[in-house]
Each structure stands twice: as C-alpha cells, then as structure tokens.
Amino acid sequence: MLVIEDNDAVSDIYLGEFMRLFSHYAFRESLTFKKSNKPADILRRKHLKEDHSWIDGDGGNSGYFVQGFDRALRRLYFSGQ
Numbered sequence: 001m002l003v004i005e006d007n008d009a010v011s012d013i014y015l016g017e018f019m020r021l022f023s024h025y026a027f028r029e030s031l032t033f034k035k036s037n038k039p040a041d042i043l044r045r046k047h048l049k050e051d052h053s054w055i056d057g058d059g060g061n062s063g064y065f066v067q068g069f070d071r072a073l074r075r076l077y078f079s080g081q
Contacts, residue, residue, distance in 0.1 A: 019074070019078075
C-alpha cells in the first residue's frame with residue numbers, strides 16, 4: 001500500500017499509472033475469454049460498435065452508466081466530473 005498525503009500531483013500520477021497498467025492487463029485477460037474462430041465474431045472484436053449498444057453491454061452489465069459500478073466511477077473520474 002502506498003499512502004501519499006498533501007501532494008495531489010503525485011497521487012494523480014500514481015493513480016494514472018495504476019489505471020494504465022490495470023487497463024492493459026484487463027484487456028490482455030479479456031482476449032482469453034471465449035475465443036471464437038467464426039468470421040463474424042472475429043470482425044466484431046476488431047471494430048467499435050457504431051450504435052448505442054456499447055452503453056448497455058450484454059443485458060445492461062457494462063456498468064458505464066450504473067451508479068457505483070467501477071466503470072462508471074472511472075468514467076466520472078477521468079471526465080473530471
């Protein structure tokens with residue numbers, strides 16, 4: 001555990017680096033989930049979704065707009081809200 005007191009700049013740098021590493025390894029781990037070799041699934045993984053379905057995810061479980069979910073907290077933190 002690292003405790004930084006009275007230095008917002010340093011704590012922001014550490015948090016940013018932690019989030020960068022966390023996102024990097026979370027992405028790498030996500031690549032191992034349910035690998036499918038169907039052409040349609042391969043194409044779906046390579047491109048961003050152009051409609052609003054990314055907000056709800058699979059049945060509303062993405063959590064970007066659900067109060068208290070870690071994805072929603074990260075979205076609010078990094079958008080400065």
